[in-house]
Amino acid sequence: MKQTITVTINGKAYSHEVEPRLLLIHYLREVLGLTGPHVGCETSICGACTVAVDGRAVKSCTMFAVQADGRQVVTIEGLAADGALHPVQQAFWEQHGLQCGFCTPGMIMTSRQLLERNPSPTEAEIRHGLEGNLCRCTGYQHIVNAVKAAAQAGK
Amino acid sequence: MISQSFEYSAPRTLAEALALLAGGDAKVLAGGMSLIPMMKLRLAAPGRLVDLSRVPGLTGIREQGGALHIGAMTTHYEVESSAVLRAKCPLLAETASAIGDVQVRNMGTIGGSAAHADPAADYPAALLAVEAKVTLARKGGERTLAFSDFLIDTFTTALEPGEILTGVIVPVEPAGAGVSYQKMLQPASGFAIVGVAARVHNGSVRIGVTGLSGKAFRAAAAEKIFAETRDVQKAAAAVPLGVEANSDIHASADYRRHVAAVYAARALNAALSRAS
Amino acid sequence: MATTITKPDTLVGKRIKRKEDPRLITGTATYVDDIQMPGMHHACILRSPHAAARIRSINTHAAAGHPGVVAVFTGADVAGVGPVPCGASLPGLRVPHHSILAKDRVYFVGHPVAVVVARDRYIATDALDLIEVDYDVLPAVADPEKALAPGAPAVHPEWPDNIAFTYHQEGGEPDKAFAEAEVVVKQRITSQRLIPTAMETRGVVAEHRAGQLTIWSSTQIPHLMRTLVAMMLGVPENLLRVVTPEVGGGFGSKLNVYAEEALMGFVAMKIGKPVKWIESRRENYLCTIHGRGHVDYYEIAARKDGTVLGLKLKLIQDLGAYHQLLTPAIPTLSVLMMPGLYRFRNVSADIIGAFTNCVPTDAYRGAGRPEATHGVERMMDLLAVELKADPAEIRLKNFIGADEFPYATATGLSYDSGDYAKPLKKALDIVDYHHLRQEQARAKAAGRLMGVGLSTYGEICAFGPSPATPAGGWESATVKVEPTGKVTVMTGASPHGQGEETTFAQIAADELGVTMDDVTVIHGDTAVVQYGIGTFGSRGTAVGGPALYFAIQELKKKIVKFGAMLLDSDDVSFSGGLCVCNKSGKTVPLAAIAGASYRAMKLPAGEQPGMMATYFWEPPNFAFPFGAHIAVTEIDRDTGQVAIKRYVAVDDCGKIINPLLVDGQVHGGVVQGIGQALYEQAVYDDNGQLLTGELTDYAIPKASMVPWIESSHTETPSPVNPLGVKGVGEAGTIGCSPAVVNSVVDALSHLGVRHIDMPLTPERIWKLISAGGRA
Numbered sequence A: 001m002k003q004t005i006t007v008t009i010n011g012k013a014y015s016h017e018v019e020p021r022l023l024l025i026h027y028l029r030e031v032l033g034l035t036g037p038h039v040g041c042e043t044s045i046c047g048a049c050t051v052a053v054d055g056r057a058v059k060s061c062t063m064f065a066v067q068a069d070g071r072q073v074v075t076i077e078g079l080a081a082d083g084a085l086h087p088v089q090q091a092f093w094e095q096h097g098l099q100c101g102f103c104t105p106g107m108i109m110t111s112r113q114l115l116e117r118n119p120s121p122t123e124a125e126i127r128h129g130l131e132g133n134l135c136r137c138t139g140y141q142h143i144v145n146a147v148k149a150a151a152q153a154g155k
Numbered sequence B: 001m002i003s004q005s006f007e008y009s010a011p012r013t014l015a016e017a018l019a020l021l022a023g024g025d026a027k028v029l030a031g032g033m034s035l036i037p038m039m040k041l042r043l044a045a046p047g048r049l050v051d052l053s054r055v056p057g058l059t060g061i062r063e064q065g066g067a068l069h070i071g072a073m074t075t076h077y078e079v080e081s082s083a084v085l086r087a088k089c090p091l092l093a094e095t096a097s098a099i100g101d102v103q104v105r106n107m108g109t110i111g112g113s114a115a116h117a118d119p120a121a122d123y124p125a126a127l128l129a130v131e132a133k134v135t136l137a138r139k140g141g142e143r144t145l146a147f148s149d150f151l152i153d154t155f156t157t158a159l160e161p162g163e164i165l166t167g168v169i170v171p172v173e174p175a176g177a178g179v180s181y182q183k184m185l186q187p188a189s190g191f192a193i194v195g196v197a198a199r200v201h202n203g204s205v206r207i208g209v210t211g212l213s214g215k216a217f218r219a220a221a222a223e224k225i226f227a228e229t230r231d232v233q234k235a236a237a238a239v240p241l242g243v244e245a246n247s248d249i250h251a252s253a254d255y256r257r258h259v260a261a262v263y264a265a266r267a268l269n270a271a272l273s274r275a276s
Numbered sequence C: 001m002a003t004t005i006t007k008p009d010t011l012v013g014k015r016i017k018r019k020e021d022p023r024l025i026t027g028t029a030t031y032v033d034d035i036q037m038p039g040m041h042h043a044c045i046l047r048s049p050h051a052a053a054r055i056r057s058i059n060t061h062a063a064a065g066h067p068g069v070v071a072v073f074t075g076a077d078v079a080g081v082g083p084v085p086c087g088a089s090l091p092g093l094r095v096p097h098h099s100i101l102a103k104d105r106v107y108f109v110g111h112p113v114a115v116v117v118a119r120d121r122y123i124a125t126d127a128l129d130l131i132e133v134d135y136d137v138l139p140a141v142a143d144p145e146k147a148l149a150p151g152a153p154a155v156h157p158e159w160p161d162n163i164a165f166t167y168h169q170e171g172g173e174p175d176k177a178f179a180e181a182e183v184v185v186k187q188r189i190t191s192q193r194l195i196p197t198a199m200e201t202r203g204v205v206a207e208h209r210a211g212q213l214t215i216w217s218s219t220q221i222p223h224l225m226r227t228l229v230a231m232m233l234g235v236p237e238n239l240l241r242v243v244t245p246e247v248g249g250g251f252g253s254k255l256n257v258y259a260e261e262a263l264m265g266f267v268a269m270k271i272g273k274p275v276k277w278i279e280s281r282r283e284n285y286l287c288t289i290h291g292r293g294h295v296d297y298y299e300i301a302a303r304k305d306g307t308v309l310g311l312k313l314k315l316i317q318d319l320g321a322y323h324q325l326l327t328p329a330i331p332t333l334s335v336l337m338m339p340g341l342y343r344f345r346n347v348s349a350d351i352i353g354a355f356t357n358c359v360p361t362d363a364y365r366g367a368g369r370p371e372a373t374h375g376v377e378r379m380m381d382l383l384a385v386e387l388k389a390d391p392a393e394i395r396l397k398n399f400i401g402a403d404e405f406p407y408a409t410a411t412g413l414s415y416d417s418g419d420y421a422k423p424l425k426k427a428l429d430i431v432d433y434h435h436l437r438q439e440q441a442r443a444k445a446a447g448r449l450m451g452v453g454l455s456t457y458g459e460i461c462a463f464g465p466s467p468a469t470p471a472g473g474w475e476s477a478t479v480k481v482e483p484t485g486k487v488t489v490m491t492g493a494s495p496h497g498q499g500e501e502t503t504f505a506q507i508a509a510d511e512l513g514v515t516m517d518d519v520t521v522i523h524g525d526t527a528v529v530q531y532g533i534g535t536f537g538s539r540g541t542a543v544g545g546p547a548l549y550f551a552i553q554e555l556k557k558k559i560v561k562f563g564a565m566l567l568d569s570d571d572v573s574f575s576g577g578l579c580v581c582n583k584s585g586k587t588v589p590l591a592a593i594a595g596a597s598y599r600a601m602k603l604p605a606g607e608q609p610g611m612m613a614t615y616f617w618e619p620p621n622f623a624f625p626f627g628a629h630i631a632v633t634e635i636d637r638d639t640g641q642v643a644i645k646r647y648v649a650v651d652d653c654g655k656i657i658n659p660l661l662v663d664g665q666v667h668g669g670v671v672q673g674i675g676q677a678l679y680e681q682a683v684y685d686d687n688g689q690l691l692t693g694e695l696t697d698y699a700i701p702k703a704s705m706v707p708w709i710e711s712s713h714t715e716t717p718s719p720v721n722p723l724g725v726k727g728v729g730e731a732g733t734i735g736c737s738p739a740v741v742n743s744v745v746d747a748l749s750h751l752g753v754r755h756i757d758m759p760l761t762p763e764r765i766w767k768l769i770s771a772g773g774r775a
């Protein structure tokens, strides 16, 4: 049976009737047209679908939309405020932290969480903190640099 | 990778949750980090999900009478980052930090992990080593069980149909206790190929092992050898003895047994170095 | 041949951040799955759970009647669609008919059997469960050597020996060289099956509207796809448009035409509605091509002083059940590159292509060259061990000399340029080789297992002269100066993460004297861009770049003519975005020239209006990048786990257009090489079931599993093209795996270990250590 949910996404409240089995990632992408978060694995490994729910980075392929009822969701589309890039976005651009860009929205969302919890991470902490996000293009080195640069910029 | 259809409820009280569970093929949804993947693979197809995330009183860590009460819905991240646990039951915090990745730790819960009884899960090793208890609620009652009695077999626990695991109770570690959790990762999934939790106090040791066999277990023989000999290598070598070890493409039974002994020695040594 | 251009103070050569990134970091880029259209339906494909079976019957009744389902198609329905194409040709090649849906038999787990089309993907997924297929399961074979053994199950009943082709190539006098050799070393070396794992799976959207069929596909080759799909579907090529939106990585896996493009085209035409199919990760692992899959038997012949004389190879290629676009051609690339950087004058190679009940292998990053490099670099180390020589010395001794270029190899190639000792010496300096060896000796004396591994690689890239490629090896570019002076570049290469929107803008901005912001690079739409070949084989910049360069040179001639007319002078030159009259010093800017060319109030004699030029550049040769990688490893002797302590990569990819992007390519390539060396393997069981069917079981490297990569370069320009560029997309992957394996073998050599096959899992190494005893 469909249920009505109300979710605040990137600061705006939405209300929809959804099937309970509808995954949050599909709700965002297919119902709301927020196609920034991607599907890379469907098995909670790759992190391409990462969004923030009530401030916590989560894999939206492993959460039903109904679980987000009443909660605050931020996707990659909601990071840049008034056209100004978020420092993590800016750092990914400056440091060439992406190639094909498919992993990037999730990578940025997790990096943002990482820096919120640990504003001056070491290289090892960055690598450990990004274990839930796979990138097949960059070899991660420029991503590590980007997170370091964003940390620096945040000081 | 799409689940079959189901009904969904998010009760606001424990009583309501228990009532919903009583009917038919309902299942508890905690962090969903184990259940949702199984539903997507259509290995699980519950008719109703009862989401505990809005039931008050199931999260948080509180100290009471020399023990720490951890709500079932406390996430791995909350355990890992809890100042109270880091100080008073560091083994649990250390183990939580070894689970999966940040996103999984943000959602997954200690109750869910205990209830799921995955043979490669990390918590069970630590819960055995700290001699944890679990509290289970059912309509009109509650019971408390030692975690070692709760854990029955692969994906099997003492939970009765309709019962909810409400919390985990661990003793406050006495001063001078030393602990360590050592885990060899399966590189793709991040689960444990083998994980060993060790806790030493006053020359006695408790060893919890996960990943090695169908269910996590206390390495009683190894504990005894250590008590008698204080010999880490001898004790560690006894950990895999007589255990029917798991075997898969990531590690054969022989290798798992070997690694269990190696990691047991590492965990023991690390715990000893932290003990006083 | 053109000479290399170098100009002071240009954008080319600078670390410039990418033009493509703003859309990618804000989540506003459009990948195939991001396309939504009114009335769009979703397709899901039912796939065989068996590696070999006859289909007795298929019952689609319940699925077709499921609410929300609009159509179900099976093999019988698509009988009119042509087979999935194989572009490679070899003498005597056996090509099985590869229909887009199974007819009466399935040949591998994942073989498409039926397609369900429904209102949304949830309904389509539900309906898949309602299709009943009655299979008569047959014996299968999943290992190429077992497939070649007598009595093995026949993958294709018409060819009971499972041999798709044999191929022999020889140069010099290998038998004589081996007869005269003072030392001969032999080794069986495998390059395991790998799964490319682009983070975006494949996906296709198709729409048939007003007589035109449009296919959006996550592909590296939109134009080739248009031609081939038009042939499969029998639709006129000029009524088929292929659009490549953003592509989330390819690594060769999207250098192909698969069943699904034609299948979705077919569905769209049948249902009259747009249709989308997005590959699940499991499908990606089961049905998109795999890479590698070699069993190689090597023999190397040498003199006692370490001079190499000859190399022999017997190569068994696991082809899988079918040929995809280039399947049988891949091992022939290994043979071409088997001599590596060395003066092997006498070589012989025999390939046996074996059918197995597995998904086809095809080009995966490096495609044939990592296998060759792994082989020759392992053999050079084995020779060094045999002769108790230093692996660096033995390489330096046998390198082709810097004065020997162009160098004709025993396999018939002409290496364009090189100085092979240079990157090796640089890498040795960076690691301080002499002291490193001393440190290693101390470590070993203390009971630690430390290894130093070298790999010096050469690769063939910039594919390539057309006669040597199956479908044309040229590339095209169009450059336009719009009436306002803005520049539009259209490249036939179809980049997907390599950053050509940036590097090509750098080239165009330099040449035309405009800013990067003034240049837009368009690619990947057959309705907009002139025919092109695509991006693979490290050719995007190395072949597409020169095409652009030449198009601009053509355009400049026109600019100068219009400039002369406007300046009323016959002595005019163009630079820095201005035409200058060399007599009066008067100038006219590019925008004014372009504007005048479109208004066309007046035209220079014989000139057409407008400001546009197109160039199809045919490269005279391949380009041959090279380099040296060194891996320092330490092994946990209790568990067999390998830690890479240092990784040094010195790569020479010719002239560097953007060092930031080149480093990115090297890092990514090296990490895929580390993946192969340490973690990755597609594992099929004896029944042909893929045991590594998801990312939960197939381990691609995570950030915490790889080291810091110390990347640097030497720059030996290629004489093949005017930019001097060579290509760098695959270098890291090609150079890496032998460095890591050589390092680990080096760490264990005193235990009697000579060779280890990849991946070097802890368990594999632990077993070797246990068997060798604790030295």
Ligand SMILES: Cc1cc2nc3c(=O)[nH]c(=O)nc-3n(C[C@H](O)[C@H](O)[C@H](O)COP(=O)(O)OP(=O)(O)OC[C@H]3O[C@@H](n4cnc5c(N)ncnc54)[C@H](O)[C@@H]3O)c2cc1C
Pocket (backbone or CB within 6 Å): A043, A044, A045, A062, B027, B028, B029, B030, B031, B032, B033, B034, B035, B036, B037, B052, B072, B073, B098, B099, B100, B101, B104, B107, B108, B109, B110, B111, B112, B113, B115, B116, B118, B120, B121, B122, B123, B159, B163, B164, B165, B166, B189, B190, B191, B192
């Ligand atoms: C990518 C990934 C990596 C992971 N890596 C690890 C790892 O390294 N180590 C590790 O230990 N785990 C790992 N996990 C599993 C993770 O820790 C899960 O969070 C945990 O196993 C289950 O907790 P949950 O809260 O998510 O429970 P759910 O998935 O919601 O539930 C699991 C099961 O327990 C039942 N259940 C849940 N809560 C209760 C309750 N309070 N009372 C009664 N029944 C209940 C549910 O009905 C269900 O059957 C990983 C998971 C993922 C997706």
Ligand code: FES
Pocket (backbone or CB within 6 Å): A038, A039, A040, A041, A042, A043, A044, A045, A046, A047, A048, A049, A050, A059, A060, A061, A062
């Ligand atoms: S798609 Fe969600 S983790 Fe990969």
Ligand code: FES
Pocket (backbone or CB within 6 Å): A097, A098, A099, A100, A101, A102, A103, A104, A134, A135, A136, A137, A138, C199, C248, C249, C497
């Ligand atoms: S940039 Fe392509 S997967 Fe990360």
